[in-house]
Amino acid sequence: MATVAVQLFASYADLLGQSRMTVSVPDRATVRDLLTSVRSLPRGGGIPETALVAVNRRFANASDPIAASDELALIPPVAGG
Amino acid sequence: MATVAVQLFASYADLLGQSRMTVSVPDRATVRDLLTSVRSLPRGGGIPETALVAVNRRFANASDPIAASDELALIPPVAGG
């Protein structure tokens, strides 16, 4: 197991009551593992299994690996413009 | 025969050396007759058989009738914008 820091924004931040948190993920974790960990937290189930995740400020795929040194963020459906 | 006044613009005015002229057309003349008359004038052959004609400030069809009281104009290919 490893610990990673995750940023939360907008509705996801409201849902989990914080804009940054740390979660435990398996060794050699992927984006999918991160989402599983977040969703297992209290109220985490409100975040969709298919939520967008950014790794180092770029959108990532579910199978992309993550590391403790990565800048990770859960991205609610964007609504700019 | 009747006489009608025609306005000319841009390249057509340059071609015929005037911006307004009178031409003779048959009785019950159409737009097509007007063009035939204009094209029979000196240098008039430079105006295409299918030139655009406006009757009372609206584009007309070749078979539309014209009268001496109409505002007639030969419209070179437009190039606004």
Next chain:
Amino acid sequence: MIRAALVDRVIQPADLLAEVATPRSGATALFIGTVRETNDGRAVTAIDYASYVAMAEGELERIAREAGEKFGVDFLVVEHRVGMLQLMETSVAIAASHAHRGPAMDCTRWVIEEIKTRVPIWKREHYADGSRDWVDPAPRSEKVAP
């Protein structure tokens, strides 16, 4: 508010934007045509826009009205300038606003295409070599009615 005009003064795009601004709109599209320094490989120094004024005004107004109906746009301003224009000056400006972006952008685009097809305006380009020519978009002379 839908308005179209032929003008012989400088066009101020910001004024058109202000005219179509309303709390009912979430999207505004603006198109501007300007005098470009080259055309068909020749160096242009200015363009003289001539017009059959009485007809051009009517045609511009019809285009604006038709565009409003076609795209459900209530806020549309169109101005086309005539006279001698220097490089970079605005010859035409079209501003449309709508609740949503699709109609605002579609409307603006349709209006400029229609202007180029059916408004009796002609441009005489002045070239760096001292010559000048009427611009002739040849294919358009093929038909009698639009």
Next chain:
Amino acid sequence: MIRAALVDRVIQPADLLAEVATPRSGATALFIGTVRETNDGRAVTAIDYASYVAMAEGELERIAREAGEKFGVDFLVVEHRVGMLQLMETSVAIAASHAHRGPAMDCTRWVIEEIKTRVPIWKREHYADGSRDWVDPAPRSEKVAP
């Protein structure tokens, strides 16, 4: 000149137009997004735009660069505002100029569509009844990568 920025001050569309003005261009297209008084039938009084700033800036710049390549556009400015905006204030402005109108308009349109798909910006609408909600364009949450 291609430039994109996230800003927390008033956007001046006229400044963007001036930035893309050049004698090489014959056409300029501008798109503006503004705060609208209603959404989904609810009376809106203001919108708070939030952003993952570091990523949004990079994504805006990538979109502008991609648009420049895709449409052959050399003059493009994109500004998206964040923070609290009142009715009629501009949230996003995109100005593009090009020799010809097609690329200028296509480019502007493509940029706003991309912004709405891939830039991490969220809006919290404030309603006349005192409530407020994050705007959730539901279908977009279906996928993991854009």
